[in-house]
Amino acid sequence: MVNMRADSAGLPTHEVVYRRLRDMILFGELAPGQPVTIQGLVERLEVGMTPVREALRRLIAEGALVFQGNRRITVPVLDAAAVEELTLARVALEPQLARRAAERCGAEGAARLRATDARLDAAIGKGDVTGYLVENHQFHAELNDLAGAPILTDLVEGLWLRFGPSLRVVCGQFGTRNLPDQHKAILDALESGNAAAAAEAMEKDVRQGMEQISAALEG
């Protein structure tokens, strides 16, 4: 039989499935509350059930999916308390990463971030919601990478997984306009090596983003 590994540069199937699902969650292909079945994924992705099960376990462990007790898996629905917790955690961690990034990143790192941010602006300009979500995540992922703190980055990635689907809903309601953007301030701080300013701008960015989710919950 043809091995799926040919598809994705030698990665094991469970890893491919994991990444595929992760992207689906991060970029809103799955709606909050939507049930996720193993057999459905087996048919949709045309792989065996073992890799699917492993990918799902992993995503559940990261909080990207929730196990409903009666052995049923769904995309998490955030309530106000969850958003508050996520905000607290993000505010506690992401400014720290921005601080470290400002201390460590060289010119080439900042340049790459500028490029990503430009693509982000382009996506906003076109009203491309998925593009916005992708590039926005990419921006933060690259910044976290610059910080050189793998454990903290892992934690933050897990947080993003938790609010990804809800973020998509927000963008579906409000579109990509009216997105106040702290990225420019972050970039300036990074280029001037101003760690405190980077942290401060990141905290604002985080709070603004979570504010939108919180507001969408009410409406």
Next chain:
Amino acid sequence: MVNMRADSAGLPTHEVVYRRLRDMILFGELAPGQPVTIQGLVERLEVGMTPVREALRRLIAEGALVFQGNRRITVPVLDAAAVEELTLARVALEPQLARRAAERCGAEGAARLRATDARLDAAIGKGDVTGYLVENHQFHAELNDLAGAPILTDLVEGLWLRFGPSLRVVCGQFGTRNLPDQHKAILDALESGNAAAAAEAMEKDVRQGMEQISAALEG
């Protein structure tokens, strides 16, 4: 065939395996750097390999085990940078949980914590390393539970999983004596509802604990 579920109150096998492994990691039955093989666990726990695989994926996702790339799994070995990151994350999160616990916990919650802390002291008195690790974790787990913040608690539990094996090594070197104890200050703060004091004492407790791990790395 006899279903293993009978062993553990209706829990699925992969859940049982997960908890077993988690406790082994948290309480030092596995040493840092030690390789973990699937087949070894299959024989040791007398279960099929599917549940073992799922439990391992989950633990890897939580950072409790590391996937060495060449499809080999080991217990993580912490370096100085990892300890620094873990300290940063714990200091950022656990005092917040203590704060919330102080605001929410009633008399009965504080009493339960007192009881756990008493068992902890008893274990220290006997020089019972495993007992110390178990009760110390229990103390913090109960406190986090009191905070009523499931997401933050999840994150912190994941952090504990990462330094569990190394903590055991520390205790193996230094024994259970000379463990400066902020727990009494935390308990007092909880009982008087002093959130700020609870957070401060927790930060000290965290820093002291991580300091010990950090010191053991050098020696």
Next chain:
DNA sequence: GGCCGCAGAATATGATCAAATTATTTCCTG
């Protein structure tokens, strides 16, 4: 020292069994 084959371990599949939800039927009641 590099290459080839062998052993062992991990990955992936399909089959099988168990559980839960859904649909259906039946029986009771108004």
Next chain:
DNA sequence: CAGGAAATAATTTGATCATATTCTGCGGCC
């Protein structure tokens, strides 16, 4: 006789296992 609730049957989904396949690492051989 009609409507609804409870029980039951059927389908769908999840959990586990046994087995085949692939890959990695090691040791001998050229």
